[in-house]
Amino acid sequence: MTMKAASYVSETDAEPLSERKGLQDLLKAASNKEFEAVIVTRLDRFGTPEEAATVFKHLQANGIKLFDEVGEVTEDVISKLIDR
Numbered sequence: 001m002t003m004k005a006a007s008y009v010s011e012t013d014a015e016p017l018s019e020r021k022g023l024q025d026l027l028k029a030a031s032n033k034e035f036e037a038v039i040v041t042r043l044d045r046f047g048t049p050e051e052a053a054t055v056f057k058h059l060q061a062n063g064i065k066l067f068d069e070v071g072e073v074t075e076d077v078i079s080k081l082i083d084r
Contacts, residue, residue: 037065
């Protein structure tokens with residue numbers, strides 16, 4: 001099995017999701033199924049809990065798993081994040 005690694009960086013999370021080039025590149029690559037998983041240091045790197053949920057749903061819809069510092073992120077994790 002060949003594994004590919006890539007880094008997607010957005011300079012700020014102060015902009016809307018649609019204006020963050022690094023994040024848009026990540027979502028496009030996910031849509032193209034260029035990888036099987038995304039690893040982030042913390043979910044808040046995506047911005048607000050709602051923005052993290054949007055990214056999670058996009059990844060999930062494309063069969064991409066999301067992992068943070070604790071492990072695999074699930075719908076339950078995202079729900080708890082939003083309910084805080």
